[in-house]
Amino acid sequence: MKLSRMLAFAHKEVLEIVRDPITVWIALFMPLVMLFLFGYALSFDVENAPLVIVDHDKSAASRSLSNQFLNTRYFRFAGAPEDERVAEHALMQGRARAVLSIPPGFGRRLSRGEAAPVEFLVDGTYASTASILSAYGRAIMYAFPSGTLLTPVQPEVRVWYNPQLRSRDFIVPGLFAVILMAFPPLLTALAVAREKELGAIAQIYASPLTKFEFIVGKLLPYVAIAALQLAIVLAAGFLWFKTPMHGSLALLAALGLVYVLCTVSIGLLVSTLVRTQVAAMLVTLIVTLMPSFLFSGFVYPVFTMPEFFQGYSARIPTMYFVNISRGIVMRGAGLAELWVNVAVLVVYTAVVLALATWLFKKRIA
């Protein structure tokens, strides 16, 4: 192995990247766009769900109950039709997420101390929202003053690590892991697949470049880009979104570097398996992007999955970095708490790199 040859190869790779402004632009801005979109768009707090109220009673009590619903931040007013069918139509069209239907005689029954049924209809399409809305709906109705002197048991719910339940504080650290899994492997896989597709790989086969030099020469520039992406997303996450940081930034950055080495290696591994860029793109979508988004615990908690798929999640390095990133940022965890995740990540990286080197068949032309 000659260092000069390897560096020359890395240099060629850098030139190739720099000369393609679209690629550079996308490599650096895309993570930022993704961070901004998700930082703002992904919120699991249920707020302002459109509520249609059908009030057949029109008494003081029924108006008061309606107001109880609309005074919370969970619901917003989306119409008060006379007819149930209009309300159900709105639910079907997706213009309303819930319907509160107060039958005639509601106020009278309440003042007499009788049971006064009220119907609360929830659109179950989005299960998570639906279960939260029905829970709050029930709570509001249970707590509704019913004529008797009622002194409520007051639950004082505190949420730890994320007091306002701001989805963003939990999304952003997870997003570090997802973004660094989405882009570096794609760039790397496309780069090698391009050489194969255009036939330039034959020139490399014909050159004295060894397997190892090729791998390292490819790896270096893309790890550098990935490190730059890491710096950009960390800066945007902490400076723009002001995500509260409870742990050590140095530790996060250091483990981030290990992680990007891992993700770039995965890209390299993918590229050894495919011949065309379209295939490279589709494979990276399937092996990196989708699982890292869906199975890493970033959105859907791993413990809610069936056991088989928990095993699948455990095969995706993103899960470990989501744990690391959230641990450091949200809970101020250190190596003592996170060492298992770190160890798995390091071993994973080593295995992927070894596999990529082994699979890169250097043919002698």
Add this chain to the structure above:
Amino acid sequence: MVRGRLYGLIAKEFAQMLRDPVVLFLIFWLTTVEVVMCTMALGFDVKDLKLGVIDHDRSAASRALVRELTSADTFVLHDEFTSMRQAESQLQRGALDAVVEVPPNFGARIAAGRRASVGVVVDGSNANVASRARAYVVEMTASFTREQLMGSMAMRAGVQPVVRVWYNPDLTNTRFMALGMLAQAGFMLAVILPAAGMVREKQNGTLEQIRVTPIRAHELFIGKVTPPIVICLGSLFPTLLVLRLLGVPMNGSLTTLVGLDLLFLLSAVSIGVFVATITTTLQQAMLTSFFGLFPLLFLSGSIAPIESMPAWLQLGTEISPLRHFIESISGLFLKGAGMGELWPHAAALAAISAPMFLTSWLLFRRQW
């Protein structure tokens, strides 16, 4: 003659697209295995959360409260503690998901008709889980209050909530997830395949060869966009079949589905064509389509509810064809809606797709 030319072109495109067995396999994977995986794994039932209890009161009332909280399968009683400090360390290690602290004199205060507070701590590391847990705690304490204060006799008085969940009574994510994946897989393929097909000709210089043949611009355009649309429409059926085998019934009009999907795919291939006109190499095309796909995929409402997004982004989702498509197919399959209910989304889809398709054609012709 002209027809023969078009057939030839389309046949060539099909051949080129499907020649790579890896690509063929991936299309198959994306529309079947991936859909199944997501459908099976991401049901996202929050249950069996580990609840720690600190009962300073040890009265009948405090025990009843704990019973109430653990009555459904959302919480299971994990352990009892004597101080918050003990429970905190468990929470920190992730061994507990929530802690309830019942203050001394809780039962006595309730019996005296005074206000009694209960401390609840929820682990917020996963906001998704925590917001469900919090809503559940609020609901259960409200129902507990009702039972305790009104006594068994008065139980029948007061507001009786009758909560019904429509379209998805057992509140699973499964069918919605399946529909979301079906739409997303189609969308990705319908953007990537035409973009790749067009740019490849540019990059390899074969576009020059086509220009000197009698093939006209519109013929090439049709030849390029037809195969991806056909492939994506065709891939609906394996997906539906697999879902049926999995016991995720999709009851709704197949014709309406195919019609809506066609409208939707037109907008997707337009994005693909647009990408192909602004890029020169396959690498650029792949990266650029990724760049466009991503925001659209995740502003579609299939990952996070649209209502919770800020107003300006909600407005942005209105122009996402994926959003309208997902809304219409979930209406079609989950709510059993027909065109009578779905027309606003179908109209929106048409209003988005038609100009996009036209623009992509104009761009294509200009470059030709």
